[in-house]
Every structure is written in C-alpha cells, then in structure tokens.
Amino acid sequence: MARKKAKGVDTRWLPAGTELIREGRVEGTLYVLLSGELAVYKGGEEINRISTPGDVIGELGALAEWPRTATVMAVSPAEVLAIRRVTQEILVSHPSVADKLAQALEKRFRVSTNKCHMYLTLIASLKRAILQDVLCELLVGGHSARNTPQEMAEAFHRSRIRKRMEERLAVEPDPDDPRVLERLASDYGVSEEYRARLAQYPWLDDALSERLRKLRNDWDLLKERPLPHAIREMARTVVQVMELLNEMEQMPGIRKEMEILRMENLVPFITRAETLKTIYRRVNQEQFRSEKDRFFHERKVLAAIQKARADAGSDEVNLYAVAKELGCETEYEFHIRSIVAMTDTPTDYVLPELRTDVTIT
Structure with missing residues (x-):
C-alpha cells in the first residue's frame, strides 16, 4: 500500500505493547495495518489477531461514531496508517481502503445478523410450542398419561397435531416468520387463545423479527450502490443491527x-x-x-x-x-x-x- 501522506493521514510506529485503541472510547480515527501484528481484546480477553497488511481497524468508530468495541494492542513492532477523518475523497482516491472497509462491515453485519437470527429462531420455537399447547388443550384435552383408552386416544391426537404443524411449517419459505404461526392459529380457529397465551411472554416480540428483516433488505440495497458512496450507510446499518442484537441479549426472558x-x-x-x-x-x-x-x-x-x-x-x-x-x-x-x-x-x-x-x- 502506498504511504503517500494526505491531509489528515499519517503513519504511526507502534513498539510492542503499545495500545492503539481502547474499548469504550469514542474517537473517529481509522487505522490500516501496514506491518507487524496486533492483538484484539474484549473484556480483557484476547479474541483475535490482526497481521494482514491492509486490514482496517476501528471502522465503526470512524464511520458511525460508535464506541470502540475492543482494545487493540501491538504484540510486535507494528506500523499503521492513521486516517483521522474518513472523507468521501479519501474513499474515492483510495479504493483499496474502501474495499477493506466494505469487507470488514460485511463480516460484522453477517456475524451480528446470524446472532440475531439465533435468538429469533428460539423465539419462533417457543411460539410453536405455545401454539401447539393451545391446540392440544382446546382440541384434545388436558390428559397426558396413556393408561386408559381415552388417554391413549388423546395422546394419539396430540401426536397428529404436532405432525400436522410440522408438515405445514415445512412448506413455508420462512417458518420462523411470526405471521406463519398467526395464520396457522387462524386456520385452527384459536387466534384469540394463542394471542392471549403470547401476552404472558412480553419478550416474544414480533417487532424484532420485522426490524431484522428490514435491515437485511436495506443491506441488500446498499450493496447494489457504488461502493465508496455506500460505505457510511453500510456502517450505520451495521450499528443498527448491533443495537438490535444488544436489545435481544438484554431481554431477561x-x-x-x-x-x-x-x-x-x-x-x-x-x-x-x-x-x-x-x-x-x-x-x-x-x-x-x-x-x-x-x-x-x-x-x-x-x-x-x-x-x-x-x-x-x-x-x-x-x-x-x-x-x-x-x-x-x-x-x-x-x-x-x-x-x-x-x-x-x-x-x-x-x-x-x-x-x-x-x-x-
């Protein structure tokens, strides 16, 4: 990578053990690794190493004024390019920096959305269990043992309900979509009972799924735009996904x-x-x-x-x-x-x- 200095851009030498970024701080410098090796720490524990020349560090702080998500230190003598303010001119004149930023943002977006999806999958599975319980209680009855002919028949019907639900969900393009379960409840005529049961679990929030779906759509649209001009919006979208993930992780239920x-x-x-x-x-x-x-x-x-x-x-x-x-x-x-x-x-x-x-x- 060329080391030609521009306004607001300089190189920094880091002796081993030098702290480059501290977790929690808000500052907007973007760093590009030129040589050496850096260690990434979160909560005091090392979580990653950065050693590939051209890798960017601190993209969210630089592009979206997001607090530093980790501490970065040099584990060997290192040299970095420091860009104190990432302007549109820099992104256009340094396409390799724009490419690296896009790759870093893509990785953050993918990791965060995957974690969000994990939580939403759990929410969907709990909702399926709730709907199944409602159906079994209303359509079959409350018995669960299998010691009498009536109880054996009810157990058989419960099994059939579960199997039919699985068959219905298997043909859905997105079985975790809350609207699918709403439609199933409506088809069985238990919508009111299903909603009443869901109300007992306020953290089973359909709005979370809708927000993630919108952010994914926004991301797909941003990727179709010319790269230098979409970078900042991509960073803001990543921040929104991380905020959504933080909301999910803070839900006690x-x-x-x-x-x-x-x-x-x-x-x-x-x-x-x-x-x-x-x-x-x-x-x-x-x-x-x-x-x-x-x-x-x-x-x-x-x-x-x-x-x-x-x-x-x-x-x-x-x-x-x-x-x-x-x-x-x-x-x-x-x-x-x-x-x-x-x-x-x-x-x-x-x-x-x-x-x-x-x-x-």
Missing part, C-alpha cells in the same frame, strides 16, 4: 431460556428426567400423607415428562418448561447447572443424591 436450553442440550434426557422427578418428589414430600398420595404425585410428574417428550417428538425436549409447570424450576435449574459444572462429560452423570429407581417408560 430470552437470555435465561437460551442459557438453560444450552445447558439442557449437554445433559441427556434420562438424566434430566430422573433429576426432575426426584426434585419434584423432594419439594412436595410434605404433601405425601399416604402411599397413595406419593403415587399420585409421581404419576403426575411422569405424565408431564411423557407429554413433553411426545409433543417434542424426540428426547430433545425442554424439561425446564415442565419444571415451571410443576413449580420447581428453581431447584431444577440449580441441579442442571450443577451437573454441567461438575463434569466435562455429563452424558451419563446423575448427582448421587438425585439417583432414583423410578424409570421413564
């Missing part, structure tokens, strides 16, 4: 659900089921006035677990939701965290005090 789902995926179904049964028995043991009472409560939790597994169609079922229904989610969450924390391979692990001879059938 979705963060908790995401974390618990992640932990549950580390623990096999049989371990989670045995844990939940034992916790429920322990929490409700004062109500066991007789052997008949104990049997009734054990049958209740077993039926709830069987229902959840049948509705999910596999062992990949969120038993935390079952624990919430049974009123012992705090204890269940604590023990699942303990299982994950106490072993690197929780596949066959059950806390000794939670072992039980009651099996899942």
Whole structure:
C-alpha cells in the first residue's frame, strides 16, 4: 500500500505493547495495518489477531461514531496508517481502503445478523410450542398419561397435531416468520387463545423479527450502490443491527431460556428426567400423607415428562418448561447447572443424591 501522506493521514510506529485503541472510547480515527501484528481484546480477553497488511481497524468508530468495541494492542513492532477523518475523497482516491472497509462491515453485519437470527429462531420455537399447547388443550384435552383408552386416544391426537404443524411449517419459505404461526392459529380457529397465551411472554416480540428483516433488505440495497458512496450507510446499518442484537441479549426472558436450553442440550434426557422427578418428589414430600398420595404425585410428574417428550417428538425436549409447570424450576435449574459444572462429560452423570429407581417408560 502506498504511504503517500494526505491531509489528515499519517503513519504511526507502534513498539510492542503499545495500545492503539481502547474499548469504550469514542474517537473517529481509522487505522490500516501496514506491518507487524496486533492483538484484539474484549473484556480483557484476547479474541483475535490482526497481521494482514491492509486490514482496517476501528471502522465503526470512524464511520458511525460508535464506541470502540475492543482494545487493540501491538504484540510486535507494528506500523499503521492513521486516517483521522474518513472523507468521501479519501474513499474515492483510495479504493483499496474502501474495499477493506466494505469487507470488514460485511463480516460484522453477517456475524451480528446470524446472532440475531439465533435468538429469533428460539423465539419462533417457543411460539410453536405455545401454539401447539393451545391446540392440544382446546382440541384434545388436558390428559397426558396413556393408561386408559381415552388417554391413549388423546395422546394419539396430540401426536397428529404436532405432525400436522410440522408438515405445514415445512412448506413455508420462512417458518420462523411470526405471521406463519398467526395464520396457522387462524386456520385452527384459536387466534384469540394463542394471542392471549403470547401476552404472558412480553419478550416474544414480533417487532424484532420485522426490524431484522428490514435491515437485511436495506443491506441488500446498499450493496447494489457504488461502493465508496455506500460505505457510511453500510456502517450505520451495521450499528443498527448491533443495537438490535444488544436489545435481544438484554431481554431477561430470552437470555435465561437460551442459557438453560444450552445447558439442557449437554445433559441427556434420562438424566434430566430422573433429576426432575426426584426434585419434584423432594419439594412436595410434605404433601405425601399416604402411599397413595406419593403415587399420585409421581404419576403426575411422569405424565408431564411423557407429554413433553411426545409433543417434542424426540428426547430433545425442554424439561425446564415442565419444571415451571410443576413449580420447581428453581431447584431444577440449580441441579442442571450443577451437573454441567461438575463434569466435562455429563452424558451419563446423575448427582448421587438425585439417583432414583423410578424409570421413564
């Protein structure tokens, strides 16, 4: 890269250990690596290395006045080109800088939108579960065990409802679109009940999905414009996506659900089921006035677990939701965290005090 100096542009030599950018600061200089190696730190932890000449550093601060997202330090003697103000003239006269900026913004946009989509997928899966519960309650009934002909018939119908929903969603171009579930609820005549159930979860917000869809459309339009003239708008769009992601990550409901789902995926179904049964028995043991009472409560939790597994169609079922229904989610969450924390391979692990001879059938 040419090192011809222009107004507001100079080169800087950085001895090893020199801090170039500090996380959280607001300042608008753009840096281009000329030689050497830089380390990127976020929250005090190293997350990346930059060693390719021509790579840009600090694009969001320079283009959108966004606070620095990370600290950057030289890990070896390095030289950078410092552009104190990124003007349109600089972008036009230095097309390689514009290209590198576009690549950096594209990467940020892709990473942030992928994270947003992960949260929206979770929201969509929770909404599907809610709609399925509404349909099963209204069209089938509340039984979940399979001990009588009536209960066996109801379990069969619940399975059919789940299968029909999956078939309907499979032909949709975007099954995570909230309008798809609204249409399904309308087709089944349960729109009012579905909306009432959703109202219990204010963080299941359809507006988030619409905002992400609009930002993706805006991005596609920007990529069709001549590059130097679209750079600043691209940076602003990236900032909007990052703000949306930050909103999602700050929602207590979705963060908790995401974390618990992640932990549950580390623990096999049989371990989670045995844990939940034992916790429920322990929490409700004062109500066991007789052997008949104990049997009734054990049958209740077993039926709830069987229902959840049948509705999910596999062992990949969120038993935390079952624990919430049974009123012992705090204890269940604590023990699942303990299982994950106490072993690197929780596949066959059950806390000794939670072992039980009651099996899942």
